[in-house]
Amino acid sequence: MRWPANTRALRALIRDPMGLMGLVLVTLFILMAVAAPILAPYDPLALDVRAKLQSPSLAHWLGTDQLGRDTLSRIIYGARTALTIALTAIGLAGSIGILLGLIAGYGPRWLDAALVLIFDALNSLPMMMFALAIITVLGPGTGTLILVVVLVSIPGYARLIRAQTLTLRSADFIVAEQAIGASTPRILLMHLLPNVFGPLCIVLSMDIPVVIMLEAGLSYLNLGVKPPTPSWGNILYDGYTAIRTSSTLVIAAGAPLVLATLGFTFLGEGLRDALDPRFTTARP
Amino acid sequence: MTEPLLEIDALNVTYHTDQGKLSALRGASLIARAGEVIGIVGESGCGKSTLAASVINLLPQAAEVTSGAVRYKGADILTLPPEAQRALRGQDIAMIFQDPMTAFNPVLTIGAQLIDFQHAAQIPRAEKLARARALLSRVGMPDPDLTLRRYPHQLSGGMRQRVAIAAALLMNPTILVADEPTTALDVTMEAQIIHLLRDLRRDYQGAILVITHHLGVVAELCDRVYVMYAGEVVEEARVDDLFHAPRHPYTRALIACDPGHFEQATPILPTIQGRLPDLRNPPTGCSFAPRCPLAEAICATPPPRVPISLTQSALCHKAGGQP
Amino acid sequence: MTLLSVQNLALDLPLRGGLLSAKRTLQIFADVSFTLNPGETLGLVGESGSGKTTLARALLGLTPTTYGTIHFDQTKRSTKADFAAMRATTAMMFQDAIASLSPRMTIGALLAEPLTIHGHPAPKTKIADMLALVGLPADFATRYPHELSGGQARRVGVARALVLNPKLVIADEPTAGLDVSVQGEILNLMTDLKTRLNLSYLIISHNLAMVRHVSDRIAVMYLGRLVEIGPTRETFARPLHPYSQSLIASEPLPDPRKRRQDLAIKGEIPSLLNRPKACVFQGRCPHVQPICRTDPPTLREISPARFVRCHFAQPTGALT
Numbered sequence: 001m002r003w004p005a006n007t008r009a010l011r012a013l014i015r016d017p018m019g020l021m022g023l024v025l026v027t028l029f030i031l032m033a034v035a036a037p038i039l040a041p042y043d044p045l046a047l048d049v050r051a052k053l054q055s056p057s058l059a060h061w062l063g064t065d066q067l068g069r070d071t072l073s074r075i076i077y078g079a080r081t082a083l084t085i086a087l088t089a090i091g092l093a094g095s096i097g098i099l100l101g102l103i104a105g106y107g108p109r110w111l112d113a114a115l116v117l118i119f120d121a122l123n124s125l126p127m128m129m130f131a132l133a134i135i136t137v138l139g140p141g142t143g144t145l146i147l148v149v150v151l152v153s154i155p156g157y158a159r160l161i162r163a164q165t166l167t168l169r170s171a172d173f174i175v176a177e178q179a180i181g182a183s184t185p186r187i188l189l190m191h192l193l194p195n196v197f198g199p200l201c202i203v204l205s206m207d208i209p210v211v212i213m214l215e216a217g218l219s220y221l222n223l224g225v226k227p228p229t230p231s232w233g234n235i236l237y238d239g240y241t242a243i244r245t246s247s248t249l250v251i252a253a254g255a256p257l258v259l260a261t262l263g264f265t266f267l268g269e270g271l272r273d274a275l276d277p278r279f280t281t282a283r284p
Numbered sequence: 285m286t287e288p289l290l291e292i293d294a295l296n297v298t299y300h301t302d303q304g305k306l307s308a309l310r311g312a313s314l315i316a317r318a319g320e321v322i323g324i325v326g327e328s329g330c331g332k333s334t335l336a337a338s339v340i341n342l343l344p345q346a347a348e349v350t351s352g353a354v355r356y357k358g359a360d361i362l363t364l365p366p367e368a369q370r371a372l373r374g375q376d377i378a379m380i381f382q383d384p385m386t387a388f389n390p391v392l393t394i395g396a397q398l399i400d401f402q403h404a405a406q407i408p409r410a411e412k413l414a415r416a417r418a419l420l421s422r423v424g425m426p427d428p429d430l431t432l433r434r435y436p437h438q439l440s441g442g443m444r445q446r447v448a449i450a451a452a453l454l455m456n457p458t459i460l461v462a463d464e465p466t467t468a469l470d471v472t473m474e475a476q477i478i479h480l481l482r483d484l485r486r487d488y489q490g491a492i493l494v495i496t497h498h499l500g501v502v503a504e505l506c507d508r509v510y511v512m513y514a515g516e517v518v519e520e521a522r523v524d525d526l527f528h529a530p531r532h533p534y535t536r537a538l539i540a541c542d543p544g545h546f547e548q549a550t551p552i553l554p555t556i557q558g559r560l561p562d563l564r565n566p567p568t569g570c571s572f573a574p575r576c577p578l579a580e581a582i583c584a585t586p587p588p589r590v591p592i593s594l595t596q597s598a599l600c601h602k603a604g605g606q607p
Numbered sequence: 608m609t610l611l612s613v614q615n616l617a618l619d620l621p622l623r624g625g626l627l628s629a630k631r632t633l634q635i636f637a638d639v640s641f642t643l644n645p646g647e648t649l650g651l652v653g654e655s656g657s658g659k660t661t662l663a664r665a666l667l668g669l670t671p672t673t674y675g676t677i678h679f680d681q682t683k684r685s686t687k688a689d690f691a692a693m694r695a696t697t698a699m700m701f702q703d704a705i706a707s708l709s710p711r712m713t714i715g716a717l718l719a720e721p722l723t724i725h726g727h728p729a730p731k732t733k734i735a736d737m738l739a740l741v742g743l744p745a746d747f748a749t750r751y752p753h754e755l756s757g758g759q760a761r762r763v764g765v766a767r768a769l770v771l772n773p774k775l776v777i778a779d780e781p782t783a784g785l786d787v788s789v790q791g792e793i794l795n796l797m798t799d800l801k802t803r804l805n806l807s808y809l810i811i812s813h814n815l816a817m818v819r820h821v822s823d824r825i826a827v828m829y830l831g832r833l834v835e836i837g838p839t840r841e842t843f844a845r846p847l848h849p850y851s852q853s854l855i856a857s858e859p860l861p862d863p864r865k866r867r868q869d870l871a872i873k874g875e876i877p878s879l880l881n882r883p884k885a886c887v888f889q890g891r892c893p894h895v896q897p898i899c900r901t902d903p904p905t906l907r908e909i910s911p912a913r914f915v916r917c918h919f920a921q922p923t924g925a926l927t
Contacts, residue, residue, distance in 0.1 A: 141762075171706065172701050172702075172703055172706040172707040173706060173707050173708055173710065174662070175669060175701070175707075175711075176699065176701055176707040176708070176767075177709065177720075178669055178768070179667055179669060179694065179697075179698070179699040180694060180698070180720065180721040180771075181691060181694030181695065181721070181724050181725060182720070182724055183724070185726070190709075190712075191709045191712075194711040195710065195711060252859060276711075279650045299710055317639055327786035327787070327788060328786055351915065371885065405738065409925055440875055442875050443875075446733075450918075468846075470654035470655055470813060470876070471654065471813060471815065471854060471857045471858055472654065472853065472854065472857045472871070472872045472875070472876075473875060475857035475858075475859070475867065475870060475871060475872070476872075476873070478859060479867075479870050497786065497787070499787075499861040500858065500859030500860055500861050503859065503860060503861050503862055503863045503865075503866070504859045504860075504863075504866055523863045524756050524863050524864065527863055527864075528864075537788070538787065538788065539861060541787040541788050541790070541791055541821050542787055542816070542861045543787075543791075543816040543819070543862045544816035544858065544860055545860075545862065546820070549819055549820050549839065549840060550820055551798055551820070552795050552798070553790070553791035554791055554821060555788055555789070555790075555791035555792045555795065556788035559698075573678060573751055579842070582839050606838070
């Protein structure tokens with residue numbers, strides 16, 4: 001039985017135990033983020049100073065923080081914040097990186113040289129200073145955070161795609177496409193992109209948790225997501241300050257971070273193999 | 285007749301693959317005596333490379349010898365301890381590969397490697413160097429001293445193959461196994477390597493095994509030939525008999541397909557219809573029967589090895605009749 | 608009336624030099640002139656490093672050239688647009704059949720692509736017809752390139768080359784890597800389609816025995832020069848250039864009674880960086896004279912339809 005390409009890739013992903021685990025974890029996080037208002041038992045911003053820093057109980061499954069807010073609700077809403085920022089930033093950076101990488105790798109030499117110069121210049125800026133400079137100019141906030149991630153990530157993605165494209169641009173099947181008269185956009189999008197996307201796929205997936213961590217870090221410095229908006233970084237920070245009284249908060253915010261990292265990494269590796277027909281179809 | 289140097293006796297080799305067990309060799313037998321050049325010829329998937337690898341016991345991990353023996357001077361090398369097998373390789377049995385690059389370390393000079401290949405010999409370094417130089421000039425390297433200082437990538441494919449032959453001869457082996465030695469080379473280089481191998485055999489006391497798919501190479505180089513098909517030796521003959529009185533239908537078909545054998549250009553070239561049998565589920569009868577123009581009902585039963593003469597035999601029900 | 612006419616084609620590639628050294632170039636081929644008639648098969652033979660594959664790509668505009676002209680179908684082709692217009696009537700078959708098929712597309716999509724690109728409809732029936740034409744079952748349309756055997760990939764390569772009804776097919780080593788019993792199938796298929804579809808072939812190969820059976824005329828290339836062109840039968844019977852002579856005499860024959868006793872040619876093809884001045888074959892030629900090191904020979908018509916690039920070649924095949 002043969003399946004159309006998309007179903008086939010999905011089936012291959014599900015057959016791979018690691019890929020399946022990644023898919024399940026990532027789906028859970030996305031569900032959590034989308035259905036946050038339904039899932040969360042409390043308003044994540046509702047204060048209850050009488051019930052601060054409670055241990056887990058039937059009323060508060062994961063206890064409360066120093067302001068008496070329900071931790072479970074804040075974690076669920078935190079998934080929403082984390083995923084929105086990470087997916088938007090990585091998606092944007094990935095798309096721009098692919099485009100620039102393909103142009104640099106397949107285009108004329110002078111354009112390649114110019115683009116590589118820009119990537120190098122961006123890379124040579126110390127990342128933290130660069131991020132702080134942008135935040136200073138534009139002010140902290142979700143939009144600024146996304147912009148910082150996009151600017152910092154593009155060079156890496158573009159370089160990866162460029163390197164892959166350079167090795168494939170003189171491959172026989174690309175010359176064959178030129179010989180039948182395929183246009184440059186067609187060659188780029190239909191023949192090069194599917195073959196260079198695999199390695200990027202896993203890098204993108206593994207960068208999503210990095211962005212979640214970065215968001216947490218900058219939020220801690222008061223340069224990212226502004227409190228009281230629930231974010232895992234904010235919760236983790238609250239947890240550290242209260243760690244002598246209760247460790248529940250740290251564990252409750254740390255666990256989703258670890259699970260998200262694992263989930264996206266497994267999914268990335270699974271996708272890389274599943275998208276390649278050479279791994280998923282056996283010779284008859 | 286002299287004692288055989290090498291005797292492969294009814295060897296069965298199975299590969300364990302994802303799709304099940306694959307019988308790569310099915311009762312293959314071969315004898316090589318000192319001073320002989322033996323050809324092993326067949327198309328891809330016939331088992332000739334597995335046979336070559338079993339001679340030096342360098343079968344891949346997934347391969348398993350299920351029965352049979354490979355005897356070198358009477359001792360079964362498959363049952364020797366790994367230590368003794370290693371000693372045998374390089375000293376008594378040497379190998380030349382299709383891609384000579386695989387035989388060399390890219391970051392060491394040719395000289396360093398030719399000396400290192402002699403690590404088992406208890407002679408001074410200067411003597412090893414002298415021996416390396418002598419062999420390089422023996423295989424026709426124009427400037428042996430310069431070659432000793434070169435790195436493998438600085439030599440052309442033909443030159444690398446010459447150096448690989450020199451390296452194989454360093455320890456004075458009694459058996460030289462050449463796996464597709466000219467396949468990667470151009471026609472004029474191929475002719476030179478054939479010439480060199482033919483030239484070497486005159487002052488070389490051992491046996492040379494040439495594995496090839498190229499009938500021209502066999503005709504130019506070999507004394508006796510084993511034709512392989514689907515893991516079996518289907519015909520064994522002296523080279524002249526093989527080309528002028530072949531008895532197995534596959535041998536005949538193979539020779540007929542070679543475009544080199546026509547005196548005049550033909551617009552339609554002969555082919556062999558059909559496909560190789562699936563060796564995961566080998567046929568019980570003759571493996572060539574589905575493609576054979578002579579096939580009859582009896583060919584569904586295992587074919588006998590029919591002796592034609594002292595030096596020729598064919599694995600075929602129909603080989604008994606007139607040629 | 609010729610289909611393809613090439614005059615004095617040359618390709619020099621710039622070599623990256625140091626900052627202070629003069630800019631050097633590497634000559635890949637030069638002074639290449641030949642014609643190809645409709646319905647004709649020309650075999651281009653030469654060893655690796657002779658420049659034959661690069662020449663083939665240059666003829667289709669896939670590699671730029673530095674000098675010379677290409678006329679296809681009576682029209683001069685020099686700009687990108689010229690070659691783009693030509694692509695609907697030319698096709699190429701690659702040496703590595705599997706690698707020349709885009710790995711993530713199905714065979715069906717690969718066969719439909721030339722039609723789509725040139726604005727034709729690509730119905731499933733047409734794809735099935737093309738597969739049938741090259742002797743493959745219709746269900747191959749859903750397979751991926753890596754699922755094919757060498758012979759099957761060759762057939763797909765033939766189908767893809769023919770889907771636009773081209774006038775000229777350039778086939779680079781069409782039988783490389785195939786067993787002799789399968790090689791005939793591909794060559795017979797190509798010959799059969801040639802007569803049915805009135806194709807012209809340019810077949811590039813180092814396999815003399817194969818080229819001899821499929822081509823009407825043969826061109827021998829050595830180190831970027833055509834050294835001999837002539838009708839296949841006569842060229843094989845009586846090669847005129849010393850390189851063609853030694854090339855044909857080097858081919859191992861499948862008959863032990865015809866063993867080559869002495870070596871036809873010594874040495875090897877020099878690197879492009881050490882291209883000999885004047886005659887390119889001087890370093891290996893058994894008949895070399897002082898003039899061969901000073902004056903480059905030109906490709907001259909020595910007897911009707913037979914061209915040779917040698918100062919000393921004679922119509923009899925002897926060298927004086």
